[in-house]
Amino acid sequence: MILEMDCGNSFIKWRALDGTVVVSGGVVESDVGLMAAILAVPALCITHCRLVSVRSDDETSSLVASIVSTFDVAVECAKPAREVAGVSNGYEDFARLGLDRWLALVGAFELAKSACLVLDFGTAVTADFVASDGQHLGGFICPGMPLMRDQLRTHTRRIRYDNFSAEQALLRQAPGRTTAEAVERGCLLMLRGFVLTQLELAREYWGQDFEVFLTGGDASLVKDMVPDARVVQDLVFVGLAVVCPLP
Ligand SMILES: Nc1ncnc2c1ncn2[C@@H]1O[C@H](COP(=O)(O)OP(=O)(O)O)[C@@H](O)[C@H]1O
Ligand SMILES: CC(C)(COP(=O)(O)O)[C@@H](O)C(=O)NCCC(=O)O
Numbered sequence: 001m002i003l004e005m006d007c008g009n010s011f012i013k014w015r016a017l018d019g020t021v022v023v024s025g026g027v028v029e030s031d032v033g034l035m036a037a038i039l040a041v042p043a044l045c046i047t048h049c050r051l052v053s054v055r056s057d058d059e060t061s062s063l064v065a066s067i068v069s070t071f072d073v074a075v076e077c078a079k080p081a082r083e084v085a086g087v088s089n090g091y092e093d094f095a096r097l098g099l100d101r102w103l104a105l106v107g108a109f110e111l112a113k114s115a116c117l118v119l120d121f122g123t124a125v126t127a128d129f130v131a132s133d134g135q136h137l138g139g140f141i142c143p144g145m146p147l148m149r150d151q152l153r154t155h156t157r158r159i160r161y162d163n164f165s166a167e168q169a170l171l172r173q174a175p176g177r178t179t180a181e182a183v184e185r186g187c188l189l190m191l192r193g194f195v196l197t198q199l200e201l202a203r204e205y206w207g208q209d210f211e212v213f214l215t216g217g218d219a220s221l222v223k224d225m226v227p228d229a230r231v232v233q234d235l236v237f238v239g240l241a242v243v244c245p246l247p
């Protein structure tokens with residue numbers, strides 16, 4: 001079985017594959033939580049492991065060491081590249097492009113084989129543009145929901161509310177009548193405004209001739225805006241399989 005991990009800034013997404021079939025998986029907050037979650041699955045026999053991380057080198061090495069010692073497998077980590085599977089990295093310094101963005105756009109191009117706009121709603125929100133010839137044109141990074149709300153909570157004196165109020169607030173989009181509603185819905189509008197701008201730019205480049213991919217934990221907050229979009233929660237894993245094929 002193959003163990004795959006996508007280590008984002010807030011969460012580690014993991015899954016186990018038997019061939020191409022997903023047999024288990026989850027979302028955890030820490031290395032310790034990850035080991036506990038994997039060890040809790042009965043009859044998992046991990047033979048290969050691959051991961052992508054946007055965490056620090058120290059954090060990533062420490063996770064790799066835990067996996068090696070717990071499961072006695074080699075761990076392959078996705079590395080930056082100038083070009084992979086017909087996709088060219090558009091950054092001036094290709095190694096600086098976030099590896100989760102790189103894998104998501106490689107995954108998107110693998111699935112679409114056409115121009116694509118890749119939107120990832122995680123800790124940060126990112127947009128990446130890939131032309132139909134596989135050239136990555138670059139992208140945009142802005143704060144995601146967790147960062148926007150936390151900045152308001154920590155840099156103001158009177159914006160304070162609990163997670164339950166936050167969840168409730170997002171059930172509707174009318175102007176807020178409580179602090180939680182006003183902040184949550186305001187941040188949501190920022191996110192949705194970002195999506196509109198990216199769609200406009202993609203149309204300027206490619207007319208109607210492109211595919212939109214949505215991924216990341218908060219993709220559900222915007223998916224109604226792009227009915228034709230492909231919501232692919234495992235897009236990073238699609239790219240991971242391309243850049244780290246099994247021997
Ligand atoms: N089951 C879930 N577990 C954790 N976060 C979730 C879940 N469903 C939605 N989310 C949202 O996804 C966001 C994190 O997205 P994610 O793509 O995992 O971020 P990152 O890759 O930066 O760690 C959180 O802000 C949270 O609001
Ligand atoms: C932009 C990101 C912070 C997104 O991380 P995430 O929200 O998925 O945890 C990450 O891709 C990153 O650290 N990128 C390096 C900077 C860059 O892509 O230019």
Ligand SMILES: [K+]
Pocket residue numbers: 008009100120122123216
């Ligand atoms: K991510």
